[in-house]
Amino acid sequence: MGNLYLFGRRVIESPVAVIDASNVIDELEKALQVHAANQRDIEYLFGYVRGKQPILQRTKDVRPEICNKVAANHAYEILSFKKGHVFGDAVQYVKRGEGSSDGINMLNDLMLLEEKSAQDLVLADDYFTCGVAYRMALPGGQAFEIDVLDPRYTFVVYNSGFKKRPLMGVTFSKDIDGNNQYSVYTPQIYFLIKETPSGLAIDTQKGNAVGMIPIIEYAAPQRMGAFEPAIPLLDAINSVLSNRLDGLEQHVQSFLKFINCDIDLETFKKLKMEGAIKVTSVDGMNADVDLITSELSQSETQVLVDSIYSAALIICGVPNRHGATKSTSDTGQAVMLRDGWGDAESRAREVELLFKKSEREFLKVILRIIDGMGPFRGQKLKSLKLEDIEIKFTRNRTDNFLVKTQGLQNLVESNVVHPRIALRTCGLFSDPEIVWEESEEWCKKYFSPSKQTPANNKPNPKEGGWVDGG
Numbered sequence: 090m091g092n093l094y095l096f097g098r099r100v101i102e103s104p105v106a107v108i109d110a111s112n113v114i115d116e117l118e119k120a121l122q123v124h125a126a127n128q129r130d131i132e133y134l135f136g137y138v139r140g141k142q143p144i145l146q147r148t149k150d151v152r153p154e155i156c157n158k159v160a161a162n163h164a165y166e167i168l169s170f171k172k173g174h175v176f177g178d179a180v181q182y183v184k185r186g187e188g189s190s191d192g193i194n195m196l197n198d199l200m201l202l203e204e205k206s207a208q209d210l211v212l213a214d215d216y217f218t219c220g221v222a223y224r225m226a227l228p229g230g231q232a233f234e235i236d237v238l239d240p241r242y243t244f245v246v247y248n249s250g251f252k253k254r255p256l257m258g259v260t261f262s263k264d265i266d267g268n269n270q271y272s273v274y275t276p277q278i279y280f281l282i283k284e285t286p287s288g289l290a291i292d293t294q295k296g297n298a299v300g301m302i303p304i305i306e307y308a309a310p311q312r313m314g315a316f317e318p319a320i321p322l323l324d325a326i327n328s329v330l331s332n333r334l335d336g337l338e339q340h341v342q343s344f345l346k347f348i349n350c351d352i353d354l355e356t357f358k359k360l361k362m363e364g365a366i367k368v369t370s371v372d373g374m375n376a377d378v379d380l381i382t383s384e385l386s387q388s389e390t391q392v393l394v395d396s397i398y399s400a401a402l403i404i405c406g407v408p409n410r411h412g413a414t415k416s417t418s419d420t421g422q423a424v425m426l427r428d429g430w431g432d433a434e435s436r437a438r439e440v441e442l443l444f445k446k447s448e449r450e451f452l453k454v455i456l457r458i459i460d461g462m463g464p465f466r467g468q469k470l471k472s473l474k475l476e477d478i479e480i481k482f483t484r485n486r487t488d489n490f491l492v493k494t495q496g497l498q499n500l501v502e503s504n505v506v507h508p509r510i511a512l513r514t515c516g517l518f519s520d521p522e523i524v525w526e527e528s529e530e531w532c533k534k535y536f537s538p539s540k541q542t543p544a545n546n547k548p549n550p551k552e553g554g555w556v557d558g559g
Contacts, residue, residue: 095134095320097312098127098220102249108256108275114289116246117259117271117282124244131219131241134314138164138218144327149335157334163323163398167316167405168217175437176213178483179206180448183513183522185479190522192473196455197522199470203235211237212307216444217315222307225260226454228298232470233458238304245306258304274302298461301454307447310439319401326397333390402429406436437482445480452478483516493517 101123108116136142142160149156182197184190200206208224215222215237223238223245243260247253261271268284274297281293297303309315316323402409408429452475459471493515500511508528512521 093130093133095130095313095317097317098130098308099123100253100312101127101244101246102253103246103256104249105256106248106250108246109278110280110291110294113257113273113275113280113291114282116257117273117289120244120246120259127221127244128241131221134219134317135241137320138162138168138314138316140165142327143324144331147328147331155335155338157331157338159330159334160327161323161330163326163401164316164320167319167402167407168214168314170407170433171217171315171440172210172213174433175440175482176209180209180444181481181483181522182452183479183481185477188477190526192470193478193522194526195470196473196478199232202231203233205235208235208237215240216307216309220309220312220314220317223260223304224307224451225258225304226299226451226458227303228458228461232462233455243304245302245304255302255306258302258306260304274304276301299454299457300461301457303454305447305451305454307444310436310443316405319404322397322401322404326394326401329390329394329397333387403432406432408433441482448480449475452480479513481513481521483518490517 101120103116103119105112105116140160140162142162142164144160145158147156147158182193182200184193212222212224219240221240223240223243224235225238226233226235228234238260242262243258245258246256248256256275258274259271261269264270264283270284270292271280271282271289273280273282277297277300279293279295279297280291282289283292399409406429456473456475459473462471494517497511497515497517500506500515501508509521509525512518512524512528518524
């Protein structure tokens with residue numbers, strides 16, 4: 090595994106407007122050529138984050154017996170932080186706009202049965218490792234079934250024109266004979282394509298029951314893994330640390346230097362065993378035995394390592410934990426900005442926007458599957474529309490806890506903002522819909538906006554209740 094230059098995954102595009110039986114083989118063959126390059130990069134990144142890094146193939150020409158290979162796996166550190174920071178809490182669906190939240194609650198119940206929260210972490214692992222991840226949804230189970238597909242064996246082909254609409258989704262595996270078989274989904278048709286001695290051939294063709302491409306691609310910013318932009322710096326850290334240990338070992342195992350004296354092999358072996366030697370001057374010249382030593386400056390090396398490490402964290406948008414050892418008078422928000430937490434949060438918001446775009450495509454497939462079913466839990470879930478669903482990420486619920494609770498109180502007491510909206514925006518709860526459902530009766534009992542007076546701007550707890558304004 091040598092060094093590989095990476096610049097993000099390639100988008101697979103085609104100029105055709107529709108893929109059908111007449112051109113699916115040609116389009117698949119063209120797409121596989123591009124995907125092969127992506128697959129090579131993805132394999133490299135999967136190996137890299139698991140510790141299979143170029144330093145493990147290191148060689149030395151001088152004193153090759155001292156060749157340390159240290160892989161300080163900061164790639165895994167960056168990946169773990171990104172996953173925990175963005176997806177540490179489950180991605181929630183909450184009610185958007187007015188009306189009942191029964192449909193949203195039912196949708197969340199179905200996602201719970203499918204263990205979507207756990208699948209989101211698996212998806213996030215692919216997403217932050219190789220820059221792309223794939224989810225698939227099909228009819229089945231209680232209503233639908235979802236799964237995360239391996240990005241090495243999955244891709245989506247887009248039209249190269251306006252809006253870059255998806256033309257087909259492909260996932261493939263080996264059949265019993267060891268040949269690749271490709272499941273190809275277009276909005277109208279499903280194809281099973283197999284490898285034959287004469288090339289690719291359509292084995293099965295039938296209508297797509299979903300009516301949409303059920304494979305959804307989640308693309309990270311620049312279609313790059315979280316640690317991918319900093320790989321040259323991470324390799325440099327491995328090189329410095331390996332050379333650092335070499336320097337220490339070579340200092341301990343320094344060569345002996347004999348000046349104006351001769352020594353045979355047997356005498357040298359006795360020297361190594363006894364730890365002392367007697368030498369005789371040659372031709373009256375002063376004789377001496379000494380070690381050839383050159384010690385590496387550990388302090389200067391550490392400064393270099395810290396500098397490279399800090400640069401890698403800045404590039405990847407990860408807070409610098411070395412800041413925790415500094416003694417300053419900074420507190421609160423100043424510390425977050427100084428140590429890089431503000432940058433980490435801005436990167437997380439960028440990820441959120443792109444993730445939500447793909448998640449809405451996933452929800453379109455889910456709602457299409459539900460719409461094609463028979464009666465399901467009354468008609469509450471079938472009446473749910475995409476515009477009714479808000480995709481919510483929650484981070485740092487207890488961070489700045491007092492500020493958030495004061496913000497919630499100010500919003501509720503403002504006589505302008507409905508408590509349901511205040512619960513969504515304060516950032517205290519991972520599932521504000523559940524909090525609202527459980528707190529609604531309390532709100533009706535103790536708060537009445539119709540009884541509040543502009544003079545003191547305080548709720549009257551004696552009578553009345555909130556009208557559900559959504």
